[in-house]
Amino acid sequence: MSVHLNHMYVITIIFFLDLTAGDGVPTFDDWEIVRRVIKVLEPFNHLTLKVFGSLHITSHSLFEVLTDVHCLFDRWQDCGDLDIIFMTSKMRDKYNKYWGEGNKINMLVYLAVIFDPQCKMSFLDFGVNLLFPNVANDIMKMIDKELHCLFNEYSSNAGRIQLFEGRSSSSTNLYSSMEIDQSEMKTGLAKQKYLKKKKQVGLESKSELDRYLGENEEVNNSSSFDLLLWWKMNSPRFPILAQMARDILATPISTVASESAFSTGGRVLDSFRSSLTPFMVKALVCTQDWLQKSNDAINLEDYVDELQTMEDGNT
Incomplete structure (x- = not known):
């Protein structure tokens, strides 16, 4: 400190x-x-x-x-x-x-x-x-x-x-196609087929x-749309x-959001440590990995002088 x-x-x-x-x-x-x-x-x-x-x-x-x-x-x-x-x-x-x-x-x-x-x-x-x-x-x-x-x-x-x-x-539609509804017989099978074809032609005249x-465009000025x-x-x-x-x-x-989510360097270089050299950034990233891998607690204050020496020798 x-x-x-x-x-x-x-x-x-x-x-x-x-x-x-x-x-x-x-x-x-x-x-x-x-x-x-x-x-x-x-x-x-x-x-x-x-x-x-x-x-x-x-x-x-x-x-x-x-x-x-x-x-x-x-x-x-x-x-x-x-x-x-x-x-x-x-x-x-x-x-x-x-x-x-x-x-x-x-x-x-x-x-x-x-x-x-x-x-x-x-x-x-x-x-x-x-x-x-x-x-x-x-x-x-x-x-x-x-x-x-x-x-x-x-x-x-x-x-x-x-x-x-x-x-x-x-195969499942084979038997259903053989069934004829009574309403179809009253209207006429040929007429039913004609009306169905006419409706289909009307729909096909305009594509999806x-x-x-x-x-018309949706009218919605709300930002919650x-x-x-x-x-x-x-x-x-x-x-x-x-x-x-x-x-x-x-x-x-933009890929900014995804890159920042997976960026270790972005969590090392912040507004208070923006002048670190590339060598020190690598050292901090590697140290972070070692700390997460190791089961033994490490007191970083014991290595402040050593890190300062390394920083001064590589600036």
């Missing part, structure tokens, strides 16, 4: 000397600049939490975050504050480096928006025209083509499964995908699309 306090005291002295040797401690004008910058960065914190969530699906929200960032840039560009305008210009350049070409964005980013019943194609079309007005038509044609190709692939797989299940149950896209629950409740109406939604929406936007 005394070693830790001494380190904190030395850091405080160095920080004080650095401030007095330079421009001095922050003034009221400096803090005013900080307040202005916070107002700019606060929306980014909100969007970051929205994207990096690990307890809810995030794949459908990335495109909305991109459009929100674009709108923020436009608002700040016209705010009249030269410092904010300059900072926005730098941020926009960095943004365009990764998201400036719509035809190079991963197709799953677009498809996930379509499988959000609150957005579907209408919001996607609006957002694409907002972000990439010069190539919006080409991007939407590409998305539509990929969406129908993917739907046809899932449909063919579902058809093969149904064919296999139909063959396995053909066309029926889903043709329905459960997207997975919606697909679970509507899977009988859209069985193939429900399978597609399950696979597409399960794709995480």
Whole structure:
């Protein structure tokens, strides 16, 4: 503990000397600049939490975050504050480096928006025209083509499964097909067959995908809207699309949450030990493994001097 306090005291002295040797401690004008910058960065914190969530699906929200960032840039560009305008210009350049070409964005980013019943194609079309007005038509044609190709692939797989299940149950349906209900005789077997075929043709005239896209978007402004629950409740109406939604929406936007969960180094390097050398980090990680493996208790205070010597010799 005394070693830790001494380190904190030395850091405080160095920080004080650095401030007095330079421009001095922050003034009221400096803090005013900080307040202005916070107002700019606060929306980014909100969007970051929205994207990096690990307890809810995030794949459908990335495109909305991109459009929100674009709108923020436009608002700040016209705010009249030269410092904010300059900072926005730098941020926009960095943004365009990764998201400036719509035809190079991963197709799953677009498809996930379509499988959000609150957005579907209408919001996607609006957002694409907002972000990439010069190539919006080409991007939407590409998305539509990929969406129908993917739907046809899932449909063919579902058809093969149904064919296999139909063959396995053909013996049980043999006797049931021989039974004729009296109501069928009154209506007429041929007429019953005609009406059934007419109904089937009517359903087949519009695919499951066309029926889903043709329905109005869900109107729900509440943040508690459960997207997975919606697909679970509507899977009988859209069985193939429900399978597609399950696979597409399960794709995480970021791997930060999973990496931090399995990162030992993240638990060693914290805000109080951010200046450790790579050698010391390795030593701490290995020591942690040995402590968990050993049945004998080890008092780390007995090895403080030795660890300090190792640290000084490898800096």
